[in-house]
Amino acid sequence: MSTIGRCFTDVRRAVPEGVQLVAVSKFHPVEHLLDAYAAGCRVMGESRVQELCAKREQLPQDIEWHFIGHLQPNKVKYIAPFVSLIHAVDTPKLLAEISRRALACARCVPCLLQVHVAREETKFGFTPDELRQFLDEGAWRQMEGARIDGLMCMASNTDDMAQVEAEFTQVRTLFDELRARHFADASHFRLRSYGMSHDWPVAVRCGSNMVRIGTAIFGQRA
Ligand SMILES: *Cc1c(COP(=O)(O)O)cnc(C)c1O
Numbered sequence: 205m206s207t208i209g210r211c212f213t214d215v216r217r218a219v220p221e222g223v224q225l226v227a228v229s230k231f232h233p234v235e236h237l238l239d240a241y242a243a244g245c246r247v248m249g250e251s252r253v254q255e256l257c258a259k260r261e262q263l264p265q266d267i268e269w270h271f272i273g274h275l276q277p278n279k280v281k282y283i284a285p286f287v288s289l290i291h292a293v294d295t296p297k298l299l300a301e302i303s304r305r306a307l308a309c310a311r312c313v314p315c316l317l318q319v320h321v322a323r324e325e326t327k328f329g330f331t332p333d334e335l336r337q338f339l340d341e342g343a344w345r346q347m348e349g350a351r352i353d354g355l356m357c358m359a360s361n362t363d364d365m366a367q368v369e370a371e372f373t374q375v376r377t378l379f380d381e382l383r384a385r386h387f388a389d390a391s392h393f394r395l396r397s398y399g400m401s402h403d404w405p406v407a408v409r410c411g412s413n414m415v416r417i418g419t420a421i422f423g424q425r426a
Pocket of ligand 1: 419
């Protein structure tokens, strides 16, 4: 088996049952994605629209594609016909556009709302209070082409694992609060997407059930 295939297999075995593994293939060439595919990988995450669309054309059709990066509303139309999950919805406008474009192709696209908990100023996402307000206002209930399946976050880029743990725990607590308040009857609201190559074990301990892992499978990005 290829090195990438072995790495994929190791990661998949290490991630506990009940936690979905998204193999983050961004910036890696199609041949490397095929190595992971040969080892059984069927869920891949990309962060650029053009790259995702180009790779999808060259790879087997049974791969589920997740969009994990920052998404501009004007690019939604390119992925709405096929994307399986959009992880980083960070504005009401983006959610509305996803709904509009999904309905235009008779779909309902699963989405996660991105929560900003990291210390860095530059990260995208709703603050917890913005998220509470957005869900309270309720306009999202009319966006029938976009289904809110949970929350996503990125922790601070730091070696301070106590800080990382505090951020993930904050998202876990917020998830439970929002589920009780707005999604008590909605079994689809169940995804907590956090954890990357360097912090996924912490994330899983803090309640993640979807990890997005790139480097540990595919190696360093060019
Ligand atoms: C690149 C990326 C990842 C994967 O990061 P690794 O450190 O390579 O595992 C996860 N999530 C998002 C949003 C990313 O952009």
